[in-house]
Amino acid sequence: MEPFIRAEQFHYIENQTATLVNSRSSTNDKAVRSAMIAITQEKVIDAFHTLTEDQKQMISQIDQIKDEGDALFFLSRLKQYIIPFTKLTEQQIKNMFPKVKKLQVPDLQAIPWHTLTYLGWTDHGSKRKYIITYLDQEWTALQGEFTPSHHPGICSICHETEEVGLFTVSKHDKSTGETISRGNYICQDSERCNYNLKDKTSFLQFIDRLQM
Structure with a gap:
């Protein structure tokens, strides 16, 4: 898969991931948690104008995050697909x-x-x-x-x-x-x-x- 995530999109996903982890730890209500997960997943997908099915599937895995360890693993995978700023001389x-x-x-x-x-x-x-x-x-x-x-x-x-x-x-x-x-x-x-x-x-x- 080719890089498809711009730097600011990755920072947005980082922010949403941190918010999700904090929100999950602050409530035990399953309905509230499910709603937060669904909203977060929708937000990160909407940050992209177009996504292939493979790209969408990868981004959508934010719904699998339960703690900081999951978040770090998810973000480390996404980092591989950041479109780098061209190095200048x-x-x-x-x-x-x-x-x-x-x-x-x-x-x-x-x-x-x-x-x-x-x-x-x-x-x-x-x-x-x-x-x-x-x-x-x-x-x-x-x-x-x-x-x-x-x-x-x-x-x-x-x-x-x-x-x-x-x-x-x-x-x-x-x-x-x-x-x-x-x-x-x-x-x-x-x-x-x-x-x-x-x-x-x-x-x-x-x-x-x-x-x-």
Whole structure:
């Protein structure tokens, strides 16, 4: 079977699996348990637009989970079918930001590629943040100023409460001579943000707002 699970879909299944385990341990009512299992199974299947019969059968086995041991076994099987984020080289990354001199590229050996919906990192020296993702059969790259906030906030990408910062993208409009800026608060820790991301919709909306 070929990989068919995107990173954010796997994180969603992880979340639903943990919720199911906690719910099962909190009630002895068989009817309530059966309802929770059925609802959870429906949710994880609905996270996919299309599934083959084999894929659906594998995802549906979430209904067999009774404890943390079962959950770990189920998730370890699914991990084999995650569609990995394409590993990028330092030169490929630099080519995506041709106007940036002395671009500080993250440690590519330390990146958990299989967990990513996007690659993001902060260059603290220049106070800039960089984001790369693969959309519509092509690479999309964003760069902007990044100002950390002193207070936790809701990230525009993952919609979780985390340590955030203001990511601002600016572009010079040649026709008016003015600089147009757009900004959103996003997670300071991009790896954490990827883990929090359980639906790609908010991320796509974020990219669409800031592309200029």
